[in-house]
Amino acid sequence: MTTVRDARRPTLPARPPRALPPPERRPFRDNPRLILLGIILLFGALAAMIVLADQSTELSPDFLSEVVLYALSAADLTMVLALVFVLARNVVKLLVERRRGLPFSRFRAKLVLAMLGLTIIPSVLVLLVGGELIRSSTERWFSQPIDDVLRSANEIAVDYYRDRETVVANHAERIARVVPAAAVEAGDFDAVRSALAPEVTQGRVGLVEVYRIHEGSAPTPLVAVESPSLPLGHPRSSASADRLAARVASGSTDRRVHEPLDGGGELVRAGALMRDPATNRPVGVVIASDHLAGEFAEHSRRITEAYEQYRQLRVLKRPLEGVYLSLFLMMTLMILVGATWMGLYLAKRITRPVQMLAAGAREIGAGRLDHRIEPETRDEFGSLVEAFNTMAGELAGSQRKLERSRLDLERKNQQLDERRRYIETVLERIATGVISLGADGRVGTINAAALRLLELDGAVVGARAEDVFAREDLRPLEALLKRIHPSTADPAAQEIALTREGRELHLATAATPLQGEDGGFAGAVLVFDDVTPLIRTQRVAAWRDVARRLAHEIKNPLTPIQLSAERMRRHFGGAPAAARALVEECTTTIVGEVESLKNLVDEFAQFARMPAPRAVPSDLNGVLADTLALYKDLFHEVRIERQFAEGLPAIRVDVEQIRRVVINLVDNAVEALGGGAAAARPSGDPPTIVVGTRADAANGVVRLTVSDNGPGISAADRDKLFMPYYSTKRRGSGLGLAIVRRIIAEHGGSIEVTDNVPTGTVFTVELPM
Amino acid sequence: MMRRGLAALFWAVMLTAAAAAAQLQVTPLPRDGRVLVSFKLANAFTDEIRAAVHSGLTISFVYRIDLKRSSALWLDSTIATTEITATVRYDNLTRVYHVTRTQDGRIERAETTEREEDARTWLTSDFDKLPLFSSASLEANSEYYVRVRAHTTPRNASFVWPWERHDVTGQTKFTFVP
Numbered sequence A: 001m002t003t004v005r006d007a008r009r010p011t012l013p014a015r016p017p018r019a020l021p022p023p024e025r026r027p028f029r030d031n032p033r034l035i036l037l038g039i040i041l042l043f044g045a046l047a048a049m050i051v052l053a054d055q056s057t058e059l060s061p062d063f064l065s066e067v068v069l070y071a072l073s074a075a076d077l078t079m080v081l082a083l084v085f086v087l088a089r090n091v092v093k094l095l096v097e098r099r100r101g102l103p104f105s106r107f108r109a110k111l112v113l114a115m116l117g118l119t120i121i122p123s124v125l126v127l128l129v130g131g132e133l134i135r136s137s138t139e140r141w142f143s144q145p146i147d148d149v150l151r152s153a154n155e156i157a158v159d160y161y162r163d164r165e166t167v168v169a170n171h172a173e174r175i176a177r178v179v180p181a182a183a184v185e186a187g188d189f190d191a192v193r194s195a196l197a198p199e200v201t202q203g204r205v206g207l208v209e210v211y212r213i214h215e216g217s218a219p220t221p222l223v224a225v226e227s228p229s230l231p232l233g234h235p236r237s238s239a240s241a242d243r244l245a246a247r248v249a250s251g252s253t254d255r256r257v258h259e260p261l262d263g264g265g266e267l268v269r270a271g272a273l274m275r276d277p278a279t280n281r282p283v284g285v286v287i288a289s290d291h292l293a294g295e296f297a298e299h300s301r302r303i304t305e306a307y308e309q310y311r312q313l314r315v316l317k318r319p320l321e322g323v324y325l326s327l328f329l330m331m332t333l334m335i336l337v338g339a340t341w342m343g344l345y346l347a348k349r350i351t352r353p354v355q356m357l358a359a360g361a362r363e364i365g366a367g368r369l370d371h372r373i374e375p376e377t378r379d380e381f382g383s384l385v386e387a388f389n390t391m392a393g394e395l396a397g398s399q400r401k402l403e404r405s406r407l408d409l410e411r412k413n414q415q416l417d418e419r420r421r422y423i424e425t426v427l428e429r430i431a432t433g434v435i436s437l438g439a440d441g442r443v444g445t446i447n448a449a450a451l452r453l454l455e456l457d458g459a460v461v462g463a464r465a466e467d468v469f470a471r472e473d474l475r476p477l478e479a480l481l482k483r484i485h486p487s488t489a490d491p492a493a494q495e496i497a498l499t500r501e502g503r504e505l506h507l508a509t510a511a512t513p514l515q516g517e518d519g520g521f522a523g524a525v526l527v528f529d530d531v532t533p534l535i536r537t538q539r540v541a542a543w544r545d546v547a548r549r550l551a552h553e554i555k556n557p558l559t560p561i562q563l564s565a566e567r568m569r570r571h572f573g574g575a576p577a578a579a580r581a582l583v584e585e586c587t588t589t590i591v592g593e594v595e596s597l598k599n600l601v602d603e604f605a606q607f608a609r610m611p612a613p614r615a616v617p618s619d620l621n622g623v624l625a626d627t628l629a630l631y632k633d634l635f636h637e638v639r640i641e642r643q644f645a646e647g648l649p650a651i652r653v654d655v656e657q658i659r660r661v662v663i664n665l666v667d668n669a670v671e672a673l674g675g676g677a678a679a680a681r682p683s684g685d686p687p688t689i690v691v692g693t694r695a696d697a698a699n700g701v702v703r704l705t706v707s708d709n710g711p712g713i714s715a716a717d718r719d720k721l722f723m724p725y726y727s728t729k730r731r732g733s734g735l736g737l738a739i740v741r742r743i744i745a746e747h748g749g750s751i752e753v754t755d756n757v758p759t760g761t762v763f764t765v766e767l768p769m
Numbered sequence B: 001m002m003r004r005g006l007a008a009l010f011w012a013v014m015l016t017a018a019a020a021a022a023q024l025q026v027t028p029l030p031r032d033g034r035v036l037v038s039f040k041l042a043n044a045f046t047d048e049i050r051a052a053v054h055s056g057l058t059i060s061f062v063y064r065i066d067l068k069r070s071s072a073l074w075l076d077s078t079i080a081t082t083e084i085t086a087t088v089r090y091d092n093l094t095r096v097y098h099v100t101r102t103q104d105g106r107i108e109r110a111e112t113t114e115r116e117e118d119a120r121t122w123l124t125s126d127f128d129k130l131p132l133f134s135s136a137s138l139e140a141n142s143e144y145y146v147r148v149r150a151h152t153t154p155r156n157a158s159f160v161w162p163w164e165r166h167d168v169t170g171q172t173k174f175t176f177v178p
Helices: A032-058 A062-100 A103-140 A145-179 A181-186 A189-201 A238-251 A294-315 A317-365 A381-429 A448-454 A472-483 A532-574 A577-608 A619-629 A655-673 A734-748 B002-021 B047-054 B116-124
Strands: A209-210 A220-226 A255-258 A266-275 A282-292 A433-437 A444-445 A492-500 A502-517 A521-530 A616-618 A639-643 A649-652 A688-697 A701-708 A749-754 A762-769 B024-030 B036-040 B059-069 B077-091 B096-103 B105-112 B127-134 B145-155 B170-173
Touching: A032 A317, A032 B059, A062 A103, A062 B145, A103 A317, A145 A189, A145 A255, A145 A266, A145 A282, A145 A294, A145 A492, A145 A616, A145 B024, A181 A189, A181 A209, A181 A266, A181 A282, A189 A209, A189 A220, A209 A238, A209 B002, A220 A238, A238 A255, A238 A266, A238 A282, A282 A294, A294 B047, A317 A381, A381 A448, A433 A448, A472 A492, A472 A502, A472 A521, A502 A532, A502 A734, A521 B170, A532 A577, A532 A734, A616 A619, A616 A655, A619 A649, A619 A655, A619 A701, A649 A655, A649 A762, A655 A688, A655 A701, A655 A734, A655 A762, A734 A749, A762 B096, B024 B145, B024 B170, B036 B059, B036 B116, B036 B145, B047 B059, B047 B077, B077 B127, B096 B116
Parallel strands: A639 A688
Antiparallel strands: A209 A220, A209 A282, A255 A266, A266 A282, A433 A444, A433 A521, A492 A502, A502 A521, A616 A649, A688 A701, A701 A762, A749 A762, B024 B036, B036 B127, B059 B077, B059 B145, B077 B096, B096 B105, B145 B170
16 A cells, blocks of 8 residues: 655655645544543543442432433443454454464564453453452341341331320220210310310320211311410311311221421321210211320431331342442443553554554565655654655655666667667678677677678677688688787788689788777777779779880880881882792781781770760660671671660660670670681580670669670689780780770679570679669 | 352242233223223232332332234234323331322322231222223224233342343233124
């Protein structure tokens, strides 16, 4: 994963500006405010639980068992699920990380397991011990002595109340019998009051109230007599007395009631039904009341309340115990969840930077040098991350420099390569042979001209020079190489002659030693030029000079010799016949030979003074036809055939010079066939000369061929044919083919001689179109 | 620890057995445009309940009465529901039972007695021909049933799983004949 983060940190190296990704939302674990809030909530929850535990006995039983216990159990269950979820999630993550082989997954797994063990084991132990302590503590709430004391105290209070009720009830019954029923029925207040007064004045009861019963309606108060000892402000004819009177009148057996007073204490009331002695018909109700002092009533009520609380505590023992256990379990779970989360967080906090560094190192190793790691802390891990980012930045800078250097190098290499190819092309195309030798004496490179001139093949590259030049004709090259001095840069030059297919090849060779940067011997370069044409030209020039001198030196005395011979012939014209015949014969011979010498000298002069051709567009076939017409019926035994190409384009030639070329070549062919009376060839074929033309548009030339089926020319003579003063004929001057060659050369063409098939010779003239 | 666990299991079994022993007899009677319901909760005044009552706690017997119609394809439909709560509070000083009965929150009856038997009767048995539902919406000759579910509060809930219910349920079918 490549992440580009926090490029604004001052310690990071400067990088080109780029679009920053939107800021990531900080997770909970990295937000100090949220962590602080979580801690406050945790402590708030703990405080609430402590308060709840403290107030648990004061809560309503219904609220305790229906709300509190349910809520705590639900909270416990939720926290257990949360804990299981957190643990399961992290265990699954650890397993996945281990299976994927992520770095530090084993270390993280061990760290998490150690932290969980350090958290869970003590927590479970504390939970077990604490739960047992809570159970034993609740058991200790109840003991038999306390039970006995509270029960006995309550019995005392109950018995006292019961006694007072009995006493008051007895007084009410007795008063009901004492009070005259007729007075009550008649509503005689005085009679009734006088009957009641002794009961009150004698202190038997504190208050006596008499109700009169009307048929079909509720009893109505008739008279009440009160003792002065009763506390002031008690309700006379209160509602409770009215209800009690009604209950008694209805025949209910429930004839007692306790009425709390505002000033403290209680009134113990008891009712009795008054009946008419004659008819036994109820005529009234007597309510006798006695006052229980406030302090005594309060103490009794407290005793009973204490007894009831004790009994209620026993009844509510299970819900209360459940509340305490739930609270304790919740605290334990909160601590466990918190500790687990903290353990996981610490494990992540420790391993995450290392994992990020490992991932970052992989990214850097993969070449993504823009990868950066966001420092999440300011501690040592943060410094490590900063150092990593700095290193990555420096690597990126170095890589950019390297990239630039590489591009420069590639460009230079490309230039060098282009130059090398150019040089190689030049070397391949030039006519000069070049061979480079390494310091070890092996052939490094050799161009096509060298291969052609030395008749070598490309396999010699890498071979030792002494092996390559071990061939007999190449030994001069080996000798030349031995002449060069590795310590000096002076070349060694020599002209050597090789024989190629019987032709002499003259090479101007030069061997130059190469020096390395340290001045040491680094090899040699062998360069050789084919100077054969140059030498040939030099020879021709020399011959031309000789011919001119000879013509000049020889021709001058010929005319006097010829004149002298003719003078002698005329002088001896009158001599005797024998002498005259002798003179005639001698002078004739002299004149003939002088004439031959003149012709010879003229040819030499002509060779020496060959004029520049006056080329005009001409039809070569026409020129040839006109020229060959001269041979019509001239040789009966020799056939001259024409093979002219049709549509031959006009070329610029000097017609007279070309005609001379053709005549020379045809004459040579006739001479090679044995002259005009040539016999048939050994194969039976007649002596034949073929003159043909052909256009070669691809090479831009027109070819003129003159071939014969004569005996041919030996390879040794072939190259010398065009040399002046070289002739295979007995009476030839040796200048014919030299002149032909010069004419063709001055027309920009070339001439070469090859063997005809099966026998004979072919002269091929190429003239530019 | 093991002993405590076994004890808790024992009490859970005992409470379940006690709840199972309690029986609720229901008798519906359609008459005069009303559905009169009589029910009686037997064996519910256990020692545990008696101890709770005598501890001075306010103990309530809550009866939820549903008039329902059976459905073969779907859940039974509830036609009407009412709740009767009989509450007792025992005064340990005067040894008097204060019994109150409410129906859907309305106080219907308030009694005091010194006799435990009377209090028990008022709490569990004195529900005779109570005109709880109107029969106006009932279809003639159709079968209905009255279901009564009873439970006490406060619950003696346990720590491990307080949601455990100990309701006693009884129901009786009847055919409505106007």
